[in-house]
Amino acid sequence: MKTSRLLRRSIISWLILSPLIIAVLFPFAVMFITAIKPASEVLRPTWWPSNPQWSNFVTMWNATNFGAALWNSIYVAVLSTVLSIAVSIPAAYALSRFRFTGKGFVQQFLLISQMLSPIVLVIGLFRLLVALKLLDNLNAVVFVYATFNIAFSVWMLQSYFSTIPKDLEEAAWMEGATPWQALRKVFLPLALPAVTVTAIFSFINAWNEFVIALTMLRNQASYTLPIQVFSLVAGRYTVEWHHVMAAAFVATIPIAIVFAWLQRYLVRGLALGAVK
């Protein structure tokens, strides 16, 4: 029976995945449990607080200026992703579909440019932004994130695009469609999983980025989430761990939502359906 095969496969799959799932969920469990411990118990490694303080999340929100940092992070991540993808799709399309002089050079450049550690680039980048008087400016951060993501996005998109057969577009051209129509109606739907994956990457990179934001943003009002959480821990004489853990936990939720929403696009057979 089909159902029992599915059931058996489900059980086996979950069993095989379980060690990984435990390892993955462990830090989240630590975060959550520490977040609801009362301040006096935070330092004891018990696995459930004697007196769960659900209100810690609320106090954390106020004490750590979470709302503002959350908004800043969303703003930066969404905008930089959109910008980066908008510019990368045509470039990747060109690289995967056309032959032209300088193609090899461009590909090499994009790959190589990702090899520099942000920690060292940051001094030069900082000087650049100071010269342009763009310090403490969220839009400047959007711009920097988007451009850093370009190399990566183009590389990823181009690799995926190369696996999409050209025949479909050529068939469309032969039927009289303009290149733009072929692009929109035939190519883009097929490229959707690739674009989605790349968008996820860009969004997460921007959401979690730390070194550049730390250097460029000066005012607590413009901090993004990673900086805000980090400032609760770094170098203080006493750290309010329950707040830190609560903040880290809550900061995960938007991305978890994005994942849950977008993972359906990785459905297999999408390409298959199009070929038929």
Next chain:
Amino acid sequence: MNRSIFTNPYVLIAPAFLLAAFIILWPLFQIGEISISNVNRFGQLRGFAGPDNFMAVLADPQFLASLWRTVIWTVGIVAGTIAISIPVALILNEDFYGRGLARVIIMLPWAVSLTMTAIVWRWALSGESGMLNSALMGLGLIDQNIQWLAQAATAFPVQIAIGILVSIPFTTTIFLGGLSAIPDDLYEAARLEGASGWQIFRTITLPLLRPFINIAVVMNTITVFNSFPIIWATTQGGPANSTDILVTYLYKLGFNFGKLGEASALSLLMFALLLFFTIIYVRLAMQGERE
């Protein structure tokens, strides 16, 4: 074919290329300038130094030790990640009850910024106050607290394990994307011919996945080689530099000791190393594909 703006590759590439070039080349030029100058701890140039900074870095015994550790770190994490991600992607590619949930769970490490993950792990790994020890004790697996981060022999493997854990979501996603492009007919045909699961994997899946494995290796190597937060937040490269990799050593040189000239020279050396490796790997990989 109609010639339109959409078929001119240069126009399509221009915005992306120019932006990326600008944001990378300018700082790179600055680093190059600093690395051959005498520079004070505030990044102000004070004269020409030629190869002095490079010589100082190469002569430092910490450099070789960190380099060796960086190789172990990178190979360990990349190999471990790929080895685990392939089976995980295969499983997640099949339909089963709660697959969506499993996918989201496995992606979760990615949702937390690396710095926060590192801080949480450092907290959990604390010898006397950490929840990992209390969990292991509670399960009866150990009878005495393990001081995870007190010496490199336990700290470094744990750091590599954390690195693998945080790289799995990214790599699994790449593989899932690749697997979704493999048409079902191939599998059906193979099964009809009586091929076993392992044979199918080896002759169909693996070769079709190869370009994606290559992407994963290159991307992961670049990220892991330069990855700073995990080691920094847990041990700061210590105790006594015994868990230092090149990038943490770089940070100490530049920001703690104020030797920006040497730090810039080191970063160029790291860049050259990574470049060298990637070129060799891509060459080998492309040869493999041609065959």
Next chain:
Amino acid sequence: MFMSLHWLKVAAATGVAAIALASASYAQTVRVTVAEYSSKTGPYFEKAASEFEAANPGTDIQIEVVPWDVLQQKLTTDISGGANADLAIIGTRWLIDYVSQGIAAPLDDYITDDFRARFIDTFLSPSVMDGQTYGLPIAASARAMYYNKALFEEAGIAEPPATWDELKAAAEKIKALGGDAYGFGLQGKEIETDVYFYYALWSQGGTLIEEDGTSGLDTEAAYKAAQIYKDLIDGGLTEPGVTSLNREDVQNLFKQGRIGMMITAPFLANQIKEEAPDLQYGVAAIPAGPNGDRGTYGVTDSIIMFENSQNKDTAWQFMDFLFTTEKRAEFDENEGFLPVNAEEAAMPLFADNADLKAFTDLLPSAQFAPVIAGWEEMAAATSNALQRIYLGEGEIQAELDQAAAEINSIIEANN
């Protein structure tokens, strides 16, 4: 392509000019980079800024709070980009680099005799170089030994130990209790790992830098001091995993009542009041050596004015305001630091504080970090050697000699 580059420059120049014009009208803006000690630091400075602005209309004080861990990195990038603030808090041990590179501005033109008289001289002197004052001591502390009275009672220890031998004996008694408490809290990680060792070094009559300008680590006093600590670790008289615990970690264990004795700064007392009010603790002097030598570590953080500040006069007025007795008392009470103003020290809040008394009593034997270039590197060399010793990965004499050699070569390279 050439044309577009040209237009880009024009646009950029216009943009910059427009912004410059706009900012010219805020001639009285003073930016301050503040190092973050606790969650109270930011609000304190914001309040001080508002009070100052109210009393001095037309001024605008902008406070930027930076966590300690990244302060050096931020300052470095700021200065290298010419975007530094007007005032900044720095660790006084960094001051020498700022002075030698002309980054910090001398304050003597602003300091009147009255102003100077406000201060307790011990704290002002570390910021004086070549006869000129380059910073004001915004935070000052020393170190003393905290001990857990409840544990002492349980273990039958009558008095806090006065020498290292007595300390060892006391730790043995606490170990004999068999619970989850440890005798002596020893810090083996991150900042001030080397300082923790110096307490023992000084008690044996050792010095950091000898008379002849070389490192004091390759001396009998240093070997003995390291041996004392090593014996404590090997005998199970300290907490386990020494090299994985920084100062905050050891303090956390102390607050949980799991450490008998540890050496740290006044702010722990504040923390205990808030986080572990039931903990019975006392503060005593750091143990002395066989000859009665003892030493404590004096630390100051300075607030400096940058040479390239455009608003030095207003910045100075703000500094003056921060060093009035009221503002100082508020700050020190919040953060748990020692008073640097003579008038402040006489206030009942501080003078009657039994805990603080233990610290101020030690001030005569306070030693500060040597004011020499490359100190961070030297501290790192010392910490590394100590960590290897604590882990048993190196012999005491060999490690300390090697560290001394490294330090000597750094001294030579910088002078």
